[in-house]
Amino acid sequence: MTIMIFFQLIDGIQKRTGIDYVLTNTNITSLYDLCRYTWSDKDYTGSPWCALFTKEDLSMIEYYSDLRHYYRNGHGTPMNERFGRIPMGDLYETFVNAKVNKHRKLTTYFTHATMMDMLYSALGWFRDRFPLTALYRDPNRKWRSTMTAPFGGNLIAVLNRCLIDNKEDYKIVFYSNEKLVTSMCDNGVCSWQQFENQFRPFLNASIDFCFT
Structure with missing residues (x-):
C-alpha cells in the first residue's frame, strides 16, 4: 500500500x-x-x-489492520510466539488430566484478539511464505485479521476418547472459528502421540524474559 x-x-x-x-x-x-x-x-x-x-477502500483498510495485527501480535514479532506458548502448555496439561480423571467435560478461557494472534503464532497457523509488508498486498494471504480474529472468534480443541481394536485411544481435533483446522496432523485429526510431540514442549514456556 x-x-x-x-x-x-x-x-x-x-x-x-x-x-x-x-x-x-x-x-x-x-x-x-x-x-x-x-x-x-x-x-x-x-x-x-x-x-x-468502496469495496477497494475496505480491502485496503483491512490490510492496514492485518499489518497492525501481524507485527504487534503475530508472526511479525518473534516475542509474540513466546507469549502464545503459555496457554498452549496449559491446554496440554488439561488434556493429560482429562485422560486420567475423565470427569471434566469442558474448560473455557476468555480473551481478546491480541492473545488469539499470539496463540496462532505459537502454533504456526496462518503463516505466509513471505512476511507481510506495506509494499505488496497479497490477496491470497493466510494472515487476514477479519477471518482469524473476528467478533466472537474462537479456538476449540476437542479430546476424543475412542476404542480402536478394543483398546482405548485418544484423538484430538482443532477448530478455528468453528472450522476444522486441516493443516494439523492428518487432515485435522491428531493422534495422542502427535499432539504430545507438538504440545508437551510448551510446558517449558516462560515469560521470565519480561523481567530481565
Whole structure:
C-alpha cells in the first residue's frame, strides 16, 4: 500500500462525508470501525457508515489492520510466539488430566484478539511464505485479521476418547472459528502421540524474559 494510494483513499472518503475539515488517519480508522461494528447485528443489515467506503477502500483498510495485527501480535514479532506458548502448555496439561480423571467435560478461557494472534503464532497457523509488508498486498494471504480474529472468534480443541481394536485411544481435533483446522496432523485429526510431540514442549514456556 503506497502513500499515494492511501492519500487517494482518504481523499475519496473525505469527499463522501461532505464535511469541511481534513480527516486524519485516526478519523478514517474510526469510521471504518463504525462501519464494521454497526454491521455486525443479528439481522445482518447493512450499516450506513459503510456507504463512505468502496469495496477497494475496505480491502485496503483491512490490510492496514492485518499489518497492525501481524507485527504487534503475530508472526511479525518473534516475542509474540513466546507469549502464545503459555496457554498452549496449559491446554496440554488439561488434556493429560482429562485422560486420567475423565470427569471434566469442558474448560473455557476468555480473551481478546491480541492473545488469539499470539496463540496462532505459537502454533504456526496462518503463516505466509513471505512476511507481510506495506509494499505488496497479497490477496491470497493466510494472515487476514477479519477471518482469524473476528467478533466472537474462537479456538476449540476437542479430546476424543475412542476404542480402536478394543483398546482405548485418544484423538484430538482443532477448530478455528468453528472450522476444522486441516493443516494439523492428518487432515485435522491428531493422534495422542502427535499432539504430545507438538504440545508437551510448551510446558517449558516462560515469560521470565519480561523481567530481565
